[in-house]
Amino acid sequence: MLRHLRQTVMALRQGEHMHEHEHPGEVTVHVLHGRVRLVAGPDSWDGLPGDLLVMPARRHRVEAVQDCAFLFTTAR
Structure with missing residues (x-):
């Protein structure tokens, strides 16, 4: 099986969030x-x-409790 891996470093300021969304495949957030x-x-x-957080296979969002940076990884 051929899988595609995509990694993106993201940063959010305290109080910001990524809008609720879904991703096919496996998704993780590694907090930097x-x-x-x-x-x-x-x-x-x-x-x-x-910490490495595994996204559930349903709609989700990421919120910044503090200024943060994280590695967002998707595998399809």
Whole structure:
């Protein structure tokens, strides 16, 4: 099976967020700096530097609890 990997470094200021969206395939957020919150419906997970958050296979968004930078990885 051929898979496509895409990695993007993103930064958000405290209080900003990525709009709610979905991705096909596997998606992770590796926190590089600051603090993020992954929100999927009623569930949420906080991430600190070094944490790897796995996105659930449903609509989700990433919020900046503090100024942050993270590596957003998708594999299809």
